[in-house]
Amino acid sequence: MLVLKNVSKKFGDFTALEDINLEFNNGVYGLLAPNGAGKTTLIKMLVTLLFPTKGEIEYNGVEITSLDEQYRNVLGYLPQEFGYYKNYTPEKYLNYLAALKGLDKNESKKRISELLELVGLGDVTRKKMKKFSGGMIQRVGIAQAMLNDPKILILDEPTAGLDPKERGRFRKILTTLARDRIIILSTHIVSDVESIANEIIMIKNKTILYKDTVTNISATLDRKVYEAEVAYSDLYRMREKYQILSERQERENMTIRFITRDQPSEKWKMVTPSLEDVFLYVYEDDDTLAGSAK
Amino acid sequence: MRDNLKDIPYLDEKSLQKEISAIITNGLDPKVAFWSYLATIYKQIGLKFLFKDFIEILFTFLITLVIGSAFILSTIDYIHVRNVNLYTIVFIWSPMTYMVMAYLFFVNQKQKTTYEVEMTCKYNFLQLAAFRMLMFSAISMLMNGLFIYALILQYELNFFYAFLLSSTSLFLFAVLFLYVQFHTRTHVSKIILLIVWLGSNLLASYYSMSFYMNFLKQIPFYVYGIIAIVAIVFYLKSLKGLLFTQKMKGWM
Numbered sequence: 168m169l170v171l172k173n174v175s176k177k178f179g180d181f182t183a184l185e186d187i188n189l190e191f192n193n194g195v196y197g198l199l200a201p202n203g204a205g206k207t208t209l210i211k212m213l214v215t216l217l218f219p220t221k222g223e224i225e226y227n228g229v230e231i232t233s234l235d236e237q238y239r240n241v242l243g244y245l246p247q248e249f250g251y252y253k254n255y256t257p258e259k260y261l262n263y264l265a266a267l268k269g270l271d272k273n274e275s276k277k278r279i280s281e282l283l284e285l286v287g288l289g290d291v292t293r294k295k296m297k298k299f300s301g302g303m304i305q306r307v308g309i310a311q312a313m314l315n316d317p318k319i320l321i322l323d324e325p326t327a328g329l330d331p332k333e334r335g336r337f338r339k340i341l342t343t344l345a346r347d348r349i350i351i352l353s354t355h356i357v358s359d360v361e362s363i364a365n366e367i368i369m370i371k372n373k374t375i376l377y378k379d380t381v382t383n384i385s386a387t388l389d390r391k392v393y394e395a396e397v398a399y400s401d402l403y404r405m406r407e408k409y410q411i412l413s414e415r416q417e418r419e420n421m422t423i424r425f426i427t428r429d430q431p432s433e434k435w436k437m438v439t440p441s442l443e444d445v446f447l448y449v450y451e452d453d454d455t456l457a458g459s460a461k
Numbered sequence: 462m463r464d465n466l467k468d469i470p471y472l473d474e475k476s477l478q479k480e481i482s483a484i485i486t487n488g489l490d491p492k493v494a495f496w497s498y499l500a501t502i503y504k505q506i507g508l509k510f511l512f513k514d515f516i517e518i519l520f521t522f523l524i525t526l527v528i529g530s531a532f533i534l535s536t537i538d539y540i541h542v543r544n545v546n547l548y549t550i551v552f553i554w555s556p557m558t559y560m561v562m563a564y565l566f567f568v569n570q571k572q573k574t575t576y577e578v579e580m581t582c583k584y585n586f587l588q589l590a591a592f593r594m595l596m597f598s599a600i601s602m603l604m605n606g607l608f609i610y611a612l613i614l615q616y617e618l619n620f621f622y623a624f625l626l627s628s629t630s631l632f633l634f635a636v637l638f639l640y641v642q643f644h645t646r647t648h649v650s651k652i653i654l655l656i657v658w659l660g661s662n663l664l665a666s667y668y669s670m671s672f673y674m675n676f677l678k679q680i681p682f683y684v685y686g687i688i689a690i691v692a693i694v695f696y697l698k699s700l701k702g703l704l705f706t707q708k709m710k711g712w713m
Binding site for chain 1: 574
């Protein structure tokens with residue numbers, strides 16, 4: 168079990184995270200927040216690249232700094248910007264990282280071959296990575312994070328650069344892996360975690376806003392989300408009056424999805440709120456949301 | 462039942478201590494010695510990956526060698542050989558080789574995008590750094606030996622004395638470098654250290670020849686030997702610190 172106790176992180180006068188308390192057991196956790204909310208800072212503390220200004224992070228009851236290499240031994244990490252050596256082949260790079268991870272040479276050979284197959288790079292194991300697309304590099308990153316069969320797998324924006332097909336494949340891989348390990352997946356893309364995460368963690372104003380299941384978080388907007396078909400002439404009025412979650416064009420009209428606490432009109436259709444609705448609602452005033460891809 | 466309990470003899474003090482020691486020994490992770498840990502790193506990772514930037518190092522070193530030699534030759538021409546003691550050059554040159562390799566490694570490594578992944582592995586950047594620093598100092602000693610040998614072919618120098626001087630200077634500088642590396646976060650501090658080292662030695666040699674000569678040449682062999690040994694001990698202690706204590710402090 169991985170536990171954060173009253174963790175705060177400051178950079179000079181700037182507070183990035185304040186009084187974070189979290190507990191992770193085996194399963195997939197989706198760390199969902201707009202860019203700049205502190206996801207990467209939190210993740211960097213979990214992988215020992217940053218040190219909390221206040222508080223403690225414990226794994227199985229022991230502070231991770233005391234565990235030192237024993238902790239890194241059970242850790243798999245894919246950073247937001249996954250670096251690689253351009254002239255290396257994925258096989259050579261994974262061999263190098265396997266050596267750094269202290270894996271047995273013969274075992275790692277077999278493991279590397281299995282992992283490259285798993286991420287769909289089985290036929291390019293000996294091609295130099297400088298010729299790879301962004302998605303292929305990201306898949307090498309995912310493979311390296313799983314090299315040591317980690318008990319804690321931390322992935323920072325792992326689907327960046329992956330096409331929809333690759334995203335689907337990635338979600339399947341994670342679901343398979345999640346049974347006997349902690350997987351923490353940071354993203355600002357709701358669909359990445361909506362279907363696979365056991366729990367979603369949302370950060371707002373430097374603290375944890377939610378840590379709950381998708382169903383429970385979505386339920387916070389129960390009976391408040393509606394869809395309505397409106398004419399173009401009414402669109403501006405609706406936009407001003409309600410918080411619009413999405414808009415889509417249908418024939419001559421627009422179908423809008425919005426939040427309201429008002430008495431509903433007969434023309435409106437009450438819908439089941441989704442995690443994306445909560446995300447858009449929660450971060451409505453958040454400046455950082457402007458930079459997020461939904 | 463009570464009578465049976467009474468029959469169990471209580472441990473004597475010696476057995477008690479023995480049992481406590483056994484529990485502590487089994488409960489705690491065994492302490493790994495510095496050299497055996499380095500040997501494990503070597504065995505596990507191998508020279509191929511430990512010095513994967515070998516060509517880069519060699520290339521940088523050759524460029525530095527050419528620039529350094531050109532600089533020394535032009536300096537000698539400019540201030541006339543009579544004013545420059547060759548031991549000064551030996552004293553200054555020695556840490557330069559180390560600095561080129563060590564600094565290049567630290568700067569390069571932290572700028573590489575692979576840094577984050579490498580830092581979260583079992584054997585991370587700092588542990589590799591400790592191993593490499595040790596190798597760099599050995600390589601520097603070898604290079605200095607060759608450099609002094611090259612000087613002997615043209616000038617009158619005592620090889621043993623010059624080598625001792627060069628090693629003393631190398632390890633004194635290496636200790637300072639590691640101290641600055643891990644107590645300051647700016648690149649400028651390391652450049653300042655090099656400039657201060659170069660500048661102070663050159664100025665002392667140029668403006669206070671007798672003092673500098675006395676300092677370098679009049680100090681007996683054994684004193685330099687002692688200084689070198691002390692510097693090596695401190696250097697190894699710094700590397701040990703790098704290997705075991707500094708590695709888990711959010712080093713970014």
